[in-house]
Amino acid sequence: MDYSKHDHHHDHRIESDVRTHVTYNNGKILIKLEDNKGIPPELTIQHEKEMHFIIVSNDLEEYYHLHPVEEQKGYYAVNLPLNNGTYQAFIDIVPKNKAYQITPNSLQIGTAKTSKVKLEEDTWTKEHNGKTVTLSSVDAIVGEEVSLTFDTHGEKPDPYLGALGHVIIVDEDVKQHIHVHPASEDTTTFNAHFSKPGMYKIWAEFKFGDNVNVYPFILKVKK
Template structure:
């Protein structure tokens, strides 16, 4: 059979396939713009999924088995953090919001709060200067190891012999806080487990300055000092943070906003319902 006849048969077959598709679906797959629209929609969905992941990848609720061990010690005004992967080697860390490590340490009663960024002495070994009073603390090593599963869990740090009791949080009745003349209001929150909980902060017309690649940072810990959540703004130009809670109870929120050269930390207490 000649090449011309093969081409003709191929064209007829292609037309029959298109006609069959049109009869079954009622659509013309080659209608102008349809394929481009589907492609565009797919790209938008991918971007939304990526943004959703970025907002929630710091939400830690003990559901992932870590492939990384962390050790936190304190000596004479310095905190030391050691990291070791399950293969015995120090892990390589990806930067998140300009830092390889966000180190959160809070006292057991949730009165003291520090958000620190330790320096790397060598691979797997970090240190930061911070004077801490005697008492019991919980440390959260917030990192993103490359190619390793990791779960942030509280690491107890005891300084001196006096142990600090866990907090018994009371419901918040003051939703507007002022620090150094800068006022922030947390708008009404209806928080329930396993739902997206928008935390909307009103900065009263004064836009915060960028801080560590965002307009703010929000760290949340429950009164048992077990649940740890670290979220960033829902977009680049907003002070709304979407949090997820896996357990009911009372939580303390520390909202960090930078105004000028100062990073102010605004504390709030939130109750999460079933």
């Protein structure tokens, strides 16, 4: 697989030919897709799935990476009980023969609204389920390729969705989604591009045995 063709930076602004609509009812999320004529688009399989669905709370504390399945033409669903609050949903798809730009779909559960937060840099080493991952120090600059190298401390992750890991990045304002993948199939280095300076939250996903561990990091991107 040529991983370079499967990096989805989504930081260039294009006119999208596909509209997305997200609703939530009693623990079930429903996603409707349609083009400008109201016709459901055909989707290309990317990293073993038709759809990668990322939902985060406005304060960037809650994070989910799911793979909804098509229940009927143009309608995808996944079960996810959510706490009351405000969320942003990002639908990562590759429609066939149609331009598509990921934009956040706001989702309000209950009446209590979740405020956005100011991110502050934290530690570069995180532990989850007994597995430790360190993000190497990086000088992230707008407009340049930023290599994110994760040290899994001698434990090679198992293949997960066609790669050794996945990295999702969302900006502090919860408006921009950057989904990148390893530079090659046998590395835990990821290449990302940023179009704006500021603070970003990274969720690095690595599979060890039966567990997919998620490691959060904060990154400052400079001009």
